[in-house]
Amino acid sequence: MGSVAVGAMVVGTSMLVVFALAMATLEAQVDDSIAQIEATAEPISIFTIEDATNVEGAVVSYTINNPGTGYSSTPGNSTLVEVNGSAGSFSANLVISSGTVTGLTILDHGSSYLYASTYYLEVTGSNNGTNLNITATLGNLVYVNVTNDGGKDVKTDFAWLFTDGGAPINLSDGHEGYSPNTIFPGETFQFYYDSGAQATVSRIAISVDGVTKSSTVA
Known part of the structure; x- marks a missing residue:
């Protein structure tokens, strides 16, 4: 075999070795990049709608027609409010300022x-x-x-x-106004809202980070 042929064979073999090494290095870099992406990727939000329930005939708001005078929260003065003449479960506490009722804390x-x-x-x-x-x-x-x-906060x-x-x-x-919360892993969060116009709801859906789940409403 001539020297030219031998030289060409050596060069060709060297190029194959270099190519193989380059491919191995590239594959290692790709594998390392994928591993880094997987390690730093945000986990997907996983949640369950445990239940959803309509509560009809609830007291959703109130109007103070007369704030009254002389009201007090000192011992011996009741501040508990219920619906007059009804056996329902509504209850609230008076919010009092300078003897007049300015609002309710609904329980x-x-x-x-x-x-x-x-x-x-009524109290x-x-x-x-008097005169509330x-x-x-x-x-x-x-x-x-x-x-x-x-495994991530919501x-x-x-x-x-x-x-x-x-x-x-x-x-x-929610119904009581804006109140941001964090739902920690394993925690159950209760949310409620007024469906409006005394109308019941048949289905709801919740979407978190692109994950959406639905549920019927009892």
Whole structure:
């Protein structure tokens, strides 16, 4: 075999070795890049809608027609408020400023009050105040329990609820107003809202980080 042929064979073999080494290096770099991407990738939000329930005939709001005078929260003066003449479960505490009632802290919205009736909220027990007049507005509240089954925190600012295909409701903006929360792994979060117009809801869907799940509403 001539020297030229031998030289060509040596060069060809060297190029094959270099090519093989380059391919091995490239494969190692690709594998390392994939491993880094997988290690740094955000975990997918995993959650479960445990249940969703309509609560009809609940007290969804109230109107203070007369704030009264002389009301007190000192010992011996009751601040507990219930629906007058009804066995329902609604209860609240008076918020008092300078002897007048400025609002209520609702403890239980109640349920099953009749939409055709007008209900007044009155203090149970004795209080020095007089002339308080508050009327209740009834509606349907939807209660939803959501469990974070994943390994990452869920920020309610980035979670959305859809009712029967309607406009989205942010899970930080419930019936009591805007209140951002973090649903930690393993934690169950309760959210509730007024469905509006005394209407019940048949289905809801919740979307978190592009993951959407739906549920029927009892």
